[in-house]
Amino acid sequence: MKAIVALITFLISLLTTHISQAQTINWESLQENQKHILSVNVGWDYSFVYGLSYGFHLKTKMPIILESSISLASGEVIFDDFKTKFGGQINFYQINNFRFNASLHGIYRRYGNPLVTLQNFGADAGIVIGYYKPKWFASGEFGFDKAIVTHFKHSDIYKDVYPDVKNGWYEPSTGGNFNFGVQGGYSFGRNDIILRAGKVVTQDFKTTPLIPFYVQVGYNYKLD
Numbered sequence: 001m002k003a004i005v006a007l008i009t010f011l012i013s014l015l016t017t018h019i020s021q022a023q024t025i026n027w028e029s030l031q032e033n034q035k036h037i038l039s040v041n042v043g044w045d046y047s048f049v050y051g052l053s054y055g056f057h058l059k060t061k062m063p064i065i066l067e068s069s070i071s072l073a074s075g076e077v078i079f080d081d082f083k084t085k086f087g088g089q090i091n092f093y094q095i096n097n098f099r100f101n102a103s104l105h106g107i108y109r110r111y112g113n114p115l116v117t118l119q120n121f122g123a124d125a126g127i128v129i130g131y132y133k134p135k136w137f138a139s140g141e142f143g144f145d146k147a148i149v150t151h152f153k154h155s156d157i158y159k160d161v162y163p164d165v166k167n168g169w170y171e172p173s174t175g176g177n178f179n180f181g182v183q184g185g186y187s188f189g190r191n192d193i194i195l196r197a198g199k200v201v202t203q204d205f206k207t208t209p210l211i212p213f214y215v216q217v218g219y220n221y222k223l224d
Contacts, residue, residue, distance in 0.1 A: 021045075021124070021143070022089045022103035023055045023067050024194040024218060028132035029187040032059065036223040039069075041194070043216030046209070047081075048074040063091040067105075083109035085124075099139075101128040107145070115158045119151040128183070138184040141198065146176040176203035179214065192220035 023039050030037075037055035042048070051071030058064040066088040073081035087105030094100070107122040123146055130139020153167045181198015196216040200209050 021069075021085075021216075022087075022105065022126060022128075023053050023065065023069070023220070024183050024185065024192075024196060025055075025065065025089075025101075025220070026132060026134075026137045026185055026187045026192050027063060027091050027099050027101070028097065028137065029134045029192065030057065030063070030222065033224050034190070034222040037065065037067075037220055038223070039218055039220045041071075041216050041218035043196070043214065043218075044211070045071075045214045045216070046073075046211050050074070065089050080112045081110065083107060089126075097131050097133060099130060099132050101130075102126070103128075103143075115155055117153045117155075120147050121149050122147045130183070134187065136184070136186050138182070140180070140182055141196070142178070142180045144176060144178050144203075146203075177201065177209065178203065178205075181214070190222045192218075192222075194218035194220065 023037060025037070035057050037057065039053040039055070040051070041053075042050045049071050051069055053067055053069030055065040055067040058066065067086075069085045071083045085105040085107050087103065089101055089103035091099050091101050103124075103126045105124050107120070107124060109120050109122070111118045111120070124143060126141060126143030128139050128141045130137055132139075149169055151167075151169050154162075154165050159165060177200050179198055179200045181196060183194065183196040185192050185194040187193075194217065196218070197214065199213050201212070202209060
């Protein structure tokens, strides 16, 4: 019984641990007076996903953007599967047009299916290194997304098969994914058009998520 529950826990953790993701920014086109960054995106990240995000550009020696976002999986119930994030990113080093960026976020997400509903708290961190010009940029990205603690609420269907199963918070952490890929974009005026693509591997480097890749198209609009 414990082995079966552990196996289901592991499989679900692969579905509910998504790619590390900060707002994709063309740092070279971002002006000091542009404080607000609004973003929309669509893509494939374990399923068809669409999202909204907001960034606030701080006036600091090293460029910093505080940000929040929500992404939702397409389906019949809008808020059945979703992920929210709060955190920020920093452009911590620059050599000519090459920039080195880091991000860190806290995560809350929900995933539901006919067997179980999960609520998860986690975190992600990422590094982006790239070449940035006012009109375009290209970079590589690497990140890690960790599911730290997860609450399980099992359905009656599941309890009919495993009547002794317990609802509640599950510790230790239930899974994590590494992601690596590329990103690029074209900038004009206050606008950025963004493309990201890459691959996902689990933290043990032995298993592969059900969908081992991601792709995303996004749009940024910058305001004073």
